[in-house]
Amino acid sequence: MPPHLRPALRHLLWLSHRFSYLDLTTPRHTEVTGGSSGIGKCIAIECYKQGAFITLVARNEDKLLQAKKEIEKHSINDKQVVLCISVDVSQDYSQVENVIKQAQEKLGPVDMLVNCAGMSLSGKFEDLEVSTFERLMSVNYLGSVYPSRAVITTMKERRVGRIVFVSSQAGQLGLFGFTAYSSSKFAIRGLAEALQMEVKPYNVYVTVAYPPDTDTPGFAEENKTKPLETRLISETVSVCKPEQVAKQIVKDAIQGNFNSSIGSDGYMLSSLTCGMAPVTSITEGLQQVVTMGLFRTIALFYLGSFDSIVRRCMMQRAKSEIADKTA
Ligand SMILES: NC(=O)C1=CN([C@@H]2O[C@H](COP(=O)(O)OP(=O)(O)OC[C@H]3O[C@@H](n4cnc5c(N)ncnc54)[C@H](OP(=O)(O)O)[C@@H]3O)[C@@H](O)[C@H]2O)C=CC1
Numbered sequence: 001m002p003p004h005l006r007p008a009l010r011h012l013l014w015l016s017h018r019f020s021y022l023d024l025t026t027p028r029h030t031e032v033t034g035g036s037s038g039i040g041k042c043i044a045i046e047c048y049k050q051g052a053f054i055t056l057v058a059r060n061e062d063k064l065l066q067a068k069k070e071i072e073k074h075s076i077n078d079k080q081v082v083l084c085i086s087v088d089v090s091q092d093y094s095q096v097e098n099v100i101k102q103a104q105e106k107l108g109p110v111d112m113l114v115n116c117a118g119m120s121l122s123g124k125f126e127d128l129e130v131s132t133f134e135r136l137m138s139v140n141y142l143g144s145v146y147p148s149r150a151v152i153t154t155m156k157e158r159r160v161g162r163i164v165f166v167s168s169q170a171g172q173l174g175l176f177g178f179t180a181y182s183s184s185k186f187a188i189r190g191l192a193e194a195l196q197m198e199v200k201p202y203n204v205y206v207t208v209a210y211p212p213d214t215d216t217p218g219f220a221e222e223n224k225t226k227p228l229e230t231r232l233i234s235e236t237v238s239v240c241k242p243e244q245v246a247k248q249i250v251k252d253a254i255q256g257n258f259n260s261s262i263g264s265d266g267y268m269l270s271s272l273t274c275g276m277a278p279v280t281s282i283t284e285g286l287q288q289v290v291t292m293g294l295f296r297t298i299a300l301f302y303l304g305s306f307d308s309i310v311r312r313c314m315m316q317r318a319k320s321e322i323a324d325k326t327a
């Protein structure tokens with residue numbers, strides 16, 4: 001057998017025997033950044049319903065307390081705890097490390113970390129402030145690095161752990177209006193792929209979720225400033241409920257799947273953009289191999305329609321400018 005075939009076969013064998021289910025009823029300590037609103041709050045509820053202990057991380061204390069109350073309604077036993085931590089995950093690493101240490105002293109080592117704190121701002125490249133690029137990179141990217149960095153050593157030592165990153169469909173393709181947002185979400189994928197290769201031998205599994213537009217307070221905020229082009233392009237895919245997105249993310253995370261996506265567009269996008277991402281099952285790998293050409297063909301049609309939306313909007317604007325001048 002050629003020598004390079006041997007590790008490949010070993011990998012296949014490992015895939016077919018892999019058993020890495022994380023049982024949240026044990027109970028597990030799950031920490032959710034951005035857990036006070038939207039997708040993060042629904043993820044916390046989903047884990048709580050399965051018996052986990054929860055730490056919520058976000059800045060605004062009122063929102064945290066309100067979310068805590070809402071989550072506690074779903075308890076399945078009277079030992080369950082919801083802890084709230086108010087911190088900005090994007091500012092100071094030592095502060096993030098400190099508060100996570102305090103949470104671990106109270107509820108034990110973190111078994112699952114969900115990096116869901118994030119924000120989106122859209123606009124044409126030249127209209128976005130330079131500070132917006134810095135802000136989105138620090139919240140969406142560094143805000144995922146800091147908490148992960150703070151828990152990874154203990155996870156490796158214990159040979160237990162899940163790290164979930166919430167990227168976006170806009171972290172799989174670049175769209176009009178998302179120069180600042182998309183790049184911060186693409187960055188997460190690079191981090192996740194590299195980290196997964198490092199921690200897999202320690203039984204720590206990384207999941208990257210790529211949700212579509214989801215009906216949350218953050219989405220409503222984003223829509224206030226969305227360019228027409230961005231709105232029309234993203235309307236190609238329907239808006240999801242945060243509960244549905246959260247269910248899928250938690251399911252993929254406890255199964256140890258690297259990729260988590262929603263719906264048929266989500267499935268196609270993830271398959272098409274799998275690149276050198278780690279593969280979690282033989283079926284997944286086979287599906288990617290078989291569907292690649294077909295999905296690229298479908299994608300060419302999508303790209304054509306996106307380009308024509310952009311061109312139409314440009315012509316429309318030019319027309320109304322001329323009308324304004326002549327009026
Ligand atoms: N909704 C959507 O359409 C989609 C969202 N996503 C991603 O999912 C994640 C959640 O989105 P969504 O539920 O809509 O967002 P929301 O705006 O509803 O909630 C965001 C949460 O993150 C917290 N947060 C924001 N900034 C910080 C910070 N610097 N430090 C600590 N906590 C912070 C917020 O609390 P506080 O403000 O009090 O700090 C809040 O709990 C984001 O990463 C987003 O990019 C991905 C695809 C689609």
Ligand SMILES: CCCCCCCCCCCCCCCC(=O)[C@@H](N)CO
Pocket residue numbers: 119120167168169170175211212213214218219222233234236237265268269272295296298299302
């Ligand atoms: C075979 C190929 C299929 C291609 C399908 C392409 C569909 C593209 C639609 C992209 C929508 C972008 C959602 C961003 C959501 C987000 O992150 C913000 N809402 C955050 O607030």
